[in-house]
Amino acid sequence: MTFSIVAFDKDANEVGFAISSCCWNAGSVCSAEAGKGVITHQAQGITKFHPIFFEQLKEKKDLEDILDHFRIIDDHIESRQIGFVSFEKGTSLAFTGKNCSFWAGHKTGENYACQGNILVGPEVINAMTHAFECTEGNLIDKLYAALYAGEGAGGDARGKQSARLLVKSVSDNAKDDNIVIVDFNIIDHEDPINEIGRLLTVRQNYREIAAMNKKFEQVQTAKERKAILVEILNFMKDKKESRYMSTWTNLGYAFYSMDCIDEAVYCYKTVFEISPTMVKTIKEAAKSVGVPDSVMKKIMEK
Known part of the structure; x- marks a missing residue:
């Protein structure tokens, strides 16, 4: 058995x-x-x-x-x-x-x-x-x-x-x-074996995200940092699930910090797509760091 x-x-x-x-x-x-x-x-x-x-x-x-x-x-x-x-x-x-x-x-x-x-x-x-x-x-x-x-x-x-x-x-x-x-x-x-396979895939995704984040922290120039953020974004585009919520929010803020507004807006819209109840949390976070109303308007547009 x-x-x-x-x-x-x-x-x-x-x-x-x-x-x-x-x-x-x-x-x-x-x-x-x-x-x-x-x-x-x-x-x-x-x-x-x-x-x-x-x-x-x-x-x-x-x-x-x-x-x-x-x-x-x-x-x-x-x-x-x-x-x-x-x-x-x-x-x-x-x-x-x-x-x-x-x-x-x-x-x-x-x-x-x-x-x-x-x-x-x-x-x-x-x-x-x-x-x-x-x-x-x-x-x-x-x-x-x-x-x-x-x-x-x-x-x-x-x-x-x-x-x-x-x-x-x-x-x-x-x-x-x-x-x-x-x-x-x-x-x-x-289907226990395929469930293990699914968990292994999620684990590997987390590991790859962590490796890219580490690389982002180690590079110095804005050009290099943006390139890594774009790399992460491309990796994440088929991962619009709640298990990746923190990656999407962090990625959005990283893009915003580098004045890449369009990319930041995309990330935050993805956050709301995954979980509409995150709207209030993001609004409060935006206030605390001084995100302009013009940017928030873009984020909140349907």
Whole structure:
């Protein structure tokens, strides 16, 4: 009833997982610790094995030895499906118990373990591993590509309800060795994997806006600053949604401050298009900074 992939990226010092299922909150069966490893304990999985796994890693145990330890302490291991990776040792391992419901299986690669049960067939795992291996980009990109490919190949035979994608990294600060790069946990949704994809797109948009804003702050000449504002404006023209409200208001004020009135008017009209109830707020803000009535008249024109 679940398909997942756990993985690491040595070069980026990142670990992570992606998982989807027809069950509520599938992401709870996975755990990751930066610089250490990742585990998924699924099928009839039990999360109490997560801390045992990380304790065994701390003791420098090989994954094969950890699986042997699980066999000893778990009378029902043949009903479990486990995938894990060791960041420090650079290894991966997966296990599918003989009592896991059809179709169940797994595949491992140099830096990942991919597994699933109650799937439409082995094509799900094959599609996931192919996507992970062939996708260019960072660990987030590769994990999402694998998840999306698994769904495209048929995914969970019973349907879909939840999904999660998490990536962690080691911090330069010794006090915080688990920096969460991304954690999108969709616990109940009609299309959970595409919802993660949507959130990743929004996240990337925010990152690109932030990068352009930073560039704007670093340049000195008016010509350079205006060019960057125009670049931001062009990037934003298809993003007329409330989640980008602060970008539109800030952009409008930046254009106004540079005496680019037409561009400022366009930005503020976009603000009102997104949310007409912002009119009063903008009017009060304009008064406080001394925006001329002539400019406000242009902004308020229908």
